[in-house]
Amino acid sequence: MRTADPEARRKRERSSVETKRRILEAAQAEFAAKGFDGARLGTIARAAEVQQALIHHYFGDKEGLHAEVVRAGLAAMTEGAWDLLSKMDGSEPAKPAKKSKNAGKTDLPALAAAFVDLLVRFFAENGAFLAILRHEARRDARTVSKLVAEVVGPVFEAVVARLEEMRKRGEVRKDVSPRHLVLSCVAMVAFPFQEEPLVAAVWPTPVRSSEFREERKEHVVEMVLARLLP
Amino acid sequence: MRTADPEARRKRERSSVETKRRILEAAQAEFAAKGFDGARLGTIARAAEVQQALIHHYFGDKEGLHAEVVRAGLAAMTEGAWDLLSKMDGSEPAKPAKKSKNAGKTDLPALAAAFVDLLVRFFAENGAFLAILRHEARRDARTVSKLVAEVVGPVFEAVVARLEEMRKRGEVRKDVSPRHLVLSCVAMVAFPFQEEPLVAAVWPTPVRSSEFREERKEHVVEMVLARLLP
């Protein structure tokens, strides 16, 4: 953790954006690790190799900084999620030609696997972000709720809509609720990483291991397909 | 929140156990709502209608109090979980007679429904406890891990073992991992309540509503059965 490098510090050119970036990075880590109240501005300042007063200069107060971290995190989440969605489309053969027999039909197993894979990647790494979000929600439920609705809403709806289409086309069973299924997908993937202390204590292999991740991926895909396929 | 009742306070007879209980109750609420660092001993003291120094007298320091809350919470969780397990057994017709054709066979749909129902009940109410657990795990990973292993381990293993039996008997598909399935069950149920700020913002109906709870229950049961039945 000791990145104290007086040389680098002295040499570093003055750049407000770069400095802000560094502060945000350090803040993200500290908030994720300790929560809002547990986090120390002093620690963040040290990690960012910056004077504490500078944090106040740029972000006003602790709450302002936290809000900014949340904004950035949600943006990152969305980015990953849209990647995910575009990849979903990408894994489709080509444009659907309505009249052709097989056109427009999706390779469901591949699609599901790609979706789950990306979920795992995201949550295994950004596991702490949801905790930050919860904290922010407690402080300012209105703003957070609005932000989430604006930022993750669309991507969620897009996935649901995609499933809904397939359902209408009869590619998957009709008696399934797309919303619930997508939520379940996320839940099955995210939960073990969110509740690591709980799960780890009753699980034979480490939750973070790639072994577990692979097993888990496979299982979730099987669950989804079992429910979706006729 | 204002339960300040000087009369009651003055009248109340001196009872260390009752007072401790009151403190623990208040502490549970405060810690659940604000986390370890966010929680204030003063607030807890006021809620418990007790002098702050009394908290120190009984629990030593803030950490001691928190540890005690965790212990009590885990106990409650286990209690619910064993209820759950005994109910699982209870929903079985009777003792299995090995030679008889249908004996020992489980009414899987009913069993699954009962299991999920109890999970929903637990997590919808004790949603905040997992947050407390996470916090404690950060402070003392070793102890928490041991506690969890001792207390929720057995119940988890019992459910898994039950499924495993059924699998060996060929009552459910052979290509399923009981551990993963049980974890998924818990995940699908608990996640929406844990991550309420995230889910609520993209969900049409309130997560806490009985409407959502019912829908959810049904969906999870369907998921499990789809995967388990041949």
Add this chain to the structure above:
DNA sequence: TTGAGAATTTACTAAAAAGTAAATACGTCG
């Protein structure tokens, strides 16, 4: 009834951390 031991309160200390104001160093643009 009384005295001993507990439950409970009062009054305080100490430490930590957030936030502020003003001074200083640095780069850049005329």
Add this chain to the structure above:
DNA sequence: CGACGTATTTACTTTTTAGTAAATTCTCAA
């Protein structure tokens, strides 16, 4: 080159909160 503005630091105040020590009140048992 030089001064103007912004980035950054220094030094400080204020507030909050956990924790402690000792006094006080209550209860119960001898």
